[in-house]
Amino acid sequence: MSGHVFVVGADLRRLVCDDVLVPTDRSLRVSTGWRELLPADLVVNEDDAGLCLDLGWDSDERVRAVPGDEPRRLWLVDTVDDGERDSDDALPWLLDGAREALAAVARREVTTPVHGRARRLVALPALGTGWGAAAGRRGTLLQQLLPVLRVAAAEHGFDVALVLHGPSDLAAAQRVRRGGEDTWDLPQHLRDLADDLGERARRGQLAAFVGAGVSAAAGLPTWEQLLTELAEQSGLDGGLRKGLARLPAQDAAALLARELGREQLESYVEERFGPTRYALAHALIADLPVQEFVTTNYDPLVELAAADIGRDLSVLPFDDAEPGRPWLLKLHGDAAHPESIVLTREEYLQFGDSRAALAGVLHSLLLTRHVLFVGTSMQDDDLIRIAHQVRTAIQAPGAAPRRRSGTVLALREDPARARLWEQDVETVAMSPADTPAAEAARLLEVLLDLIGCLSTPPTGYLLDPAYRGLLNEEERALAEALGAVEQAMPAETGTSATGEVAALLRRLGSPACGGGREPAPADGATDVEDDRLQRQRPG
Template identity: 75%
Template sequence: MSGHVFVVGADLVRLSCDDVLVPTDRSLRVAPGWCPLLPASLVSGVVDDGACVDLRWSGDERVLQVPGDGERQVWLVDTVDGRGRDEEQHLEWLLDGARAALAAVARREVPRPAHGRARRLVGLPALGTGWGGAAGRRGALLQRLLPVLRDAALQHGFDVALVLRGPSDLAAAQRVRRGEEGSWDLPPQLCALARQLGDRARRGQLAVFVGAGVSAAAGLPTWERLVDELADASGLAAGLRDGLSALPPQDAAALLARELGRERLESFVAERFGPGSYALAHALIADLPVQEFVTTNYDPLVEQAAGDIGRDVRVLPFQEAAPGSPWLLKLHGDAAHPESVVLTREEYLQFGDTRAALAGVLHSLLLTRHVLFVGTSMLDDDLVRIAHQVRSAVQAPGSAGGRRNGTVLALREDPARARLWERDVETVAMGPADLRAAEAARRLEVLLDLIGCLSTPPTGYLLDPAYRGLLDEEECALADALTRAAAAVREDSASAAAQEVAALLRRLGSGSSAARPADGSTEVEDDRVQEQRPG
């Protein structure tokens, strides 16, 4: 079975992967931002320019496996050519390094991918765009690197995540992929769905609801597993423990909360659902050009993933929404504010009263947007109540009834549940009922990857000189005209009109190359630096 190549905005230090490729040179220097992936005992001489790794090359090899017992296997890849090759030879040399690295990764046996994923996931940056010297030819590199990654995924059967941090880099990579056939192994009906949802996202008509299934891919517990973990922590007597499974989930949680006490319960939630590595699905969702997100999850992984590509997601109701900024509504509370967590039957009942304003936000989205539900079984009492209220509103006398307000991405076919919700949402399964859950979840990731590709604005790299080679004749003429206009616009201008024009030019990639100094110390994508991008 062939693997898939994902293109995603993320931080490779925090993206959950089985293997990560880290760029280096013959002296085994790495950018300081990569150090959290390396055993502390192997890192020496950390300076502004880089950190030295206490290993040695063997002969002329270009790939070195880093010893360690972490959840991710790190591989050092030599991307700095000191032999004075011309541009074409240098680019091919970089691609040879990527091939050698992926072949070495394939030789390592991985009996069980991280967090039960169906295939192992190999993450890498755009190799060669930092010390490697290919920063000015990113367009040519992406056009050649993506086929190399696809060949490796086809040959070795693992999935690959090409991780890019800069908006122009992401936009350019998605343009390259849109021009290729067969990059997504999905049934025709899922490809058609991706086109519909991508179009809605591009036009600002899509909102996303994130359920617990998304965070399960990062190793966080589903509701059933959470009850088990709380039972372990509570030391509940065997007889009572056996009876927990017969109780409704909220009642089981109420009993466990009583045994633990509210203070211990809050402490458990704060620790268990605190910051950590996020799953590929978190990054794919955070990359979508969507402004409104809703979740019943307690963890901060969606906002972490968004922050790593420069999206300042405001978390409601704990932060104030900012004009033009995306926001995430946490319906059931936030681990950073454990006193807000909704868990027990009593708290669910209080939700209908004291948290009516929060439910109202989801009401509004279901009435004014198309809501994409990801990672939820649609059995949550609050979702049932909200959907019923919205249905009642749209079926009121004089209203246009019969419309569906969203799409549920289900892992496997469940005709009864789809029929139950058919008046409110369309339920689309990733596969038949006998499809393994892990394979269905992976197909969901591939679908999200395609939605992201189709919804990415095709202009984010227009004024970035590093991607000049991707432009056709008409686009080149347009880019030249806009570049002349950019020279007349002062970023510090007090004119509102100038500020609007400057913002537009930034969205078109103006200043992207200037934001990539030779020392690679910026927050945008660079194979030397993996540091959190400021919001």
């Protein structure tokens, strides 16, 4: 079966996947950002040009597996042209390297993809787009690289994630996909749903609710699994542990909290749900042009995924909400603030009193936005209470008939649960009831990928010179006119009018105003940084 090519904004070092392609050159240098993924004894030297690895090439090979015992395998790919090729030959040479690398990856047997994913996931950056063979030709590279990745995914059966960093890169890649071959293997009703949700996101009408199912793809426990883990920690005898399974979840949590003590419980949650690698779904959701996020999860993975593409989320109620800044509401607490977590029956009962303001935020979203629920079974008592309160409010005497407040993306068909919630939200299943959960979860990722493609603003690269080749005649004329505005912009935005214009230019990809491709951090594992370092290589 054919794999799928995802386009996502993320940091390759923190994305959960099975294989990563790492750009290098003939001297086998990589940027310092890859250090945390490399075996320590493999790095023999570090200087301003990056890390020198204790490896060598065999003859004319361009792909080299990094040795190690980690389940995630790194593959070094030579992306830096030696200068002997002219510009017409350099890009085909680079694409040949990508094909060779993906073929080598396919020869490694992976029987169980990471965290039970249905398909193996191979991730790579936009190879060679710094000082490599595609330097200054990012638009042309994307137009030619994406078909290469699609052919490899179809031939080898694994999924591929093209991981990009800056907003202009994402906008350009999504334009290429929208104008190219249709590669989303989705039934028509899911395509129609993606059109609707993509349009809502573009208009600023969409909010996102992230449940525990999303974080399960990153290896974190669901509610039931967490209780099992806590039971193992508690030291309860066999009889009590067997009875624990028959209690409602919140009551089981209350008993475990009593046995463990609140301090030990908080310590366990803080450690178990601390920063870790985020799943593909986290990154796809964080990429959406959404300003309001809500989660019942304790982990920081949504905000980490957002930060890696330059979206600094205010985490409520711990941070101040700021005008124009996107935010994430932690409805049941945050592992970074373990005293805030909601777990036991008593804490759920207190939620309606001491945390009424937090519930009010979700009330507001359900009344004023269309909320996309991902990774939740909709069985949480707080969600049920909040939905009931909103339903009561909009069905008040004299109130006009209201639309449903959101869409639940369910993995598999469950007609009874869909009927239960039909007054409040539309439930859309990815697959029939007998579909394996991992396959349904993968289909959900494909749907999120399509929503992201359709919702990405089409002008985010207009003023980025690296993508001038993607523009049509009308767009080039507009870019030239706006270029004059760029030149006229003062160095300091002293007035509100200047700030508004600067913000517009940033959204259009202007490097002069801080838009487009964001500069890689000093230790960033990005292809741009990697190739710039390699230009300084000896010889």
